[in-house]
Amino acid sequence: MDKHDGSDNNKKVGVLIGGSGLIGGGILHYFKTMNGGEFDLLAPNSKRLSLRDPDDIQLYLKRHTPDFIINTAITAIDSNPLLTYETNYRGTVNLARAAIDLGIPYIHFSSAAVMPTGDNLTEDEQLSLTPELANYPKSKLLAELALQEMHRRLGLDYTNIRLAVVYGEHDHKIQGFQRMLFALADQTMPFLFTNQQALHSYSNAKKVPFFVHHVLKHRQEFGGRTVHFVDPNPVSLSQLILTIKSYLVLKRPREIFLPYPLARFGADCMVALTRMLRRIGIESKMPPELMFLENFYQTQTLSAAKLRQSSFVDPNPQATIFTELPMLIQYYLTRWEDLNLLVPEDKIFFDPNKRAEIFLNKPEQILASLGDDVVRPFLDTCTWPRGGVVDSEVEDKERQNMI
Ligand SMILES: NC(=O)c1ccc[n+]([C@@H]2O[C@H](COP(=O)([O-])OP(=O)(O)OC[C@H]3O[C@@H](n4cnc5c(N)ncnc54)[C@H](OP(=O)(O)O)[C@@H]3O)[C@@H](O)[C@H]2O)c1
Structure with a gap:
C-alpha cells in the first residue's frame, strides 16, 4: 500500500x-x-x-x-x-x-x-x-x-x-437553523411555532x-x-425568532404563540396538500425540519x-447565535437573493464595476473585452506574452501592469 x-x-x-x-x-x-x-x-x-x-x-x-x-x-x-x-x-x-x-x-x-x-x-x-x-x-x-x-x-x-442546532455560514442545503432563517426572510412563518418556555x-x-x-x-x-x-448558554427559540424579525424589520411572524395541536394540524394539512399537488404533477415539498415540530415546543x-x-480552550467565548446573527443574516440573505430564492421588493446590487449591468444589457461588450483578458497569462507558470499574437498596444499595457 x-x-x-x-x-x-x-x-x-x-x-x-x-x-x-x-x-x-x-x-x-x-x-x-x-x-x-x-x-x-x-x-x-x-x-x-x-x-x-x-x-x-x-x-x-x-x-x-x-x-x-x-x-x-x-x-x-x-x-x-x-x-x-x-x-x-x-x-x-x-x-x-x-x-x-x-x-x-x-x-x-x-x-x-x-x-x-x-x-x-x-x-x-x-x-x-x-x-x-x-x-x-x-x-x-x-x-x-x-x-x-x-x-x-x-x-x-x-x-x-x-x-x-448548528449555526454557521455555507449551509448550501438550507437546513436546521438556516431553514428557519429562510422561512422568516421569505415571510412564510405567520405566527410563532413555539412557546415562551422552549429552550435549545x-x-x-x-x-x-x-x-x-x-x-x-x-x-x-x-x-x-x-x-x-x-x-454554554441555551437559547430561547421565541427570543431568537423575534430578534431576527426585528433585524429584518419584518411584519411577520405576528407575536402570537400558536399552540402545538394547532401547529400540528396545520402541518398535517400542508403535508396532505403537497401530496395532492405531487399527484397532479406539481413539484412540491415540505421542509424536512417539520419532523422536529414537537421539539420547537419542548426544551432540549x-x-x-x-x-x-x-x-x-474556546477560541471565541463571546460568540453566540445572537452575536453572529448580523453576519449570518448578511451572508444568507445576499446568497439567497443572488440565487433568486428570495425576491426582495427593491433589490439593489452591490456591483460597483457594473458587471451585472453589462451582462444584462450589453453582452457584446463582454465578448469584445475577451481579447484583452485572454492574452494576459492566468497562471504564474505561463511565459509572457502568450501565443505571440499580442498587438503592441496591449503589450505595453501588460508590461505596465506587470511592473
Ligand atoms: N447541521 C445541523 O444542524 C446538525 C445538527 C446536529 C448534528 N449534525 C451532525 O453534523 C454532521 C454534519 O452535518 P452537516 O449539517 O454538515 O450535513 P450536510 O451539510 O447535509 O452534509 C452532508 C455531507 O454528507 C455527504 N454525503 C451524503 N451522502 C453520502 C454518501 N453516501 N457517501 C459519502 N458522503 C455522503 C454529502 O456529500 P454530497 O453533497 O456529495 O452528497 C455532504 O458532504 C452530521 O453527522 C449531522 O448528523 C448536524
Missing part, C-alpha cells in the same frame, strides 16, 4: 467524509489554512467514496492508509429508510472497522436528535432504540450504540462529537474545526468519549460541562 499517496511524510494525513457539507466544509477549510502544516486532509466527494458502498471505502482507505478518519457525512434527513440506514449507520460502522484495522482514530459526528427532551442533559443520555423513531434519529442512535460497542469489544479509538442548545459551526484539531492532538483525553460541542438543552472541564 502506498502510504498517503505521495504526500509529505512528516504530516499526518486524514480522510474526511462529507467535506462538501456545512460541518465538513468548515473542517476542510480550517485544515487547509489554519493548522500550521501539521495535517493534510483528503476529502473525497460522495461520487469518489460513497458511504453506501463498502468497496469504495475499502479501496480508498487501502490506497491512502490515513492517520485518522473524520466522518461528517449524512444523507438528507428525510431520506428513505434504506438510504438512511446505509449512509448514516452502515457507512459509519464500515469506517470504524477500517479505523480498527489501520489502528487509527475515528472522529464521528452525532446529533442531539439521539437524545430525549429535558434540561442540561449529560452525554450519557440517549433515547431508547425503538422502531417508532424517525429514520434520522434512529440511524444516528444506532451508529452511536455501535461505536460504543466497537470501542468496548474491539478497542476502537473514537470520539463522538454531538452537535445541537446551539453549536457554532465555525468553532467545530478547532475542536476537531484539539481532539486529534489529545487522543488520551478524548478517546472513547462522547462530548457535547455546544455553546445539552450540558456543556464536559467540554468546559476538558483541556479545550
Whole structure:
C-alpha cells in the first residue's frame, strides 16, 4: 500500500467524509489554512467514496492508509429508510472497522436528535432504540450504540462529537437553523411555532474545526468519549425568532404563540396538500425540519460541562447565535437573493464595476473585452506574452501592469 499517496511524510494525513457539507466544509477549510502544516486532509466527494458502498471505502482507505478518519457525512434527513440506514449507520460502522484495522482514530459526528427532551442533559443520555423513531434519529442512535460497542469489544479509538442546532455560514442545503432563517426572510412563518418556555442548545459551526484539531492532538483525553460541542448558554427559540424579525424589520411572524395541536394540524394539512399537488404533477415539498415540530415546543438543552472541564480552550467565548446573527443574516440573505430564492421588493446590487449591468444589457461588450483578458497569462507558470499574437498596444499595457 502506498502510504498517503505521495504526500509529505512528516504530516499526518486524514480522510474526511462529507467535506462538501456545512460541518465538513468548515473542517476542510480550517485544515487547509489554519493548522500550521501539521495535517493534510483528503476529502473525497460522495461520487469518489460513497458511504453506501463498502468497496469504495475499502479501496480508498487501502490506497491512502490515513492517520485518522473524520466522518461528517449524512444523507438528507428525510431520506428513505434504506438510504438512511446505509449512509448514516452502515457507512459509519464500515469506517470504524477500517479505523480498527489501520489502528487509527475515528472522529464521528452525532446529533442531539439521539437524545430525549429535558434540561442540561449529560452525554450519557440517549433515547431508547425503538422502531417508532424517525429514520434520522434512529440511524444516528444506532451508529452511536455501535461505536460504543466497537470501542468496548474491539478497542476502537473514537470520539463522538454531538452537535445541537448548528449555526454557521455555507449551509448550501438550507437546513436546521438556516431553514428557519429562510422561512422568516421569505415571510412564510405567520405566527410563532413555539412557546415562551422552549429552550435549545446551539453549536457554532465555525468553532467545530478547532475542536476537531484539539481532539486529534489529545487522543488520551478524548478517546472513547462522547462530548457535547455546544455553546454554554441555551437559547430561547421565541427570543431568537423575534430578534431576527426585528433585524429584518419584518411584519411577520405576528407575536402570537400558536399552540402545538394547532401547529400540528396545520402541518398535517400542508403535508396532505403537497401530496395532492405531487399527484397532479406539481413539484412540491415540505421542509424536512417539520419532523422536529414537537421539539420547537419542548426544551432540549445539552450540558456543556464536559467540554468546559476538558483541556479545550474556546477560541471565541463571546460568540453566540445572537452575536453572529448580523453576519449570518448578511451572508444568507445576499446568497439567497443572488440565487433568486428570495425576491426582495427593491433589490439593489452591490456591483460597483457594473458587471451585472453589462451582462444584462450589453453582452457584446463582454465578448469584445475577451481579447484583452485572454492574452494576459492566468497562471504564474505561463511565459509572457502568450501565443505571440499580442498587438503592441496591449503589450505595453501588460508590461505596465506587470511592473
Ligand atoms: N447541521 C445541523 O444542524 C446538525 C445538527 C446536529 C448534528 N449534525 C451532525 O453534523 C454532521 C454534519 O452535518 P452537516 O449539517 O454538515 O450535513 P450536510 O451539510 O447535509 O452534509 C452532508 C455531507 O454528507 C455527504 N454525503 C451524503 N451522502 C453520502 C454518501 N453516501 N457517501 C459519502 N458522503 C455522503 C454529502 O456529500 P454530497 O453533497 O456529495 O452528497 C455532504 O458532504 C452530521 O453527522 C449531522 O448528523 C448536524
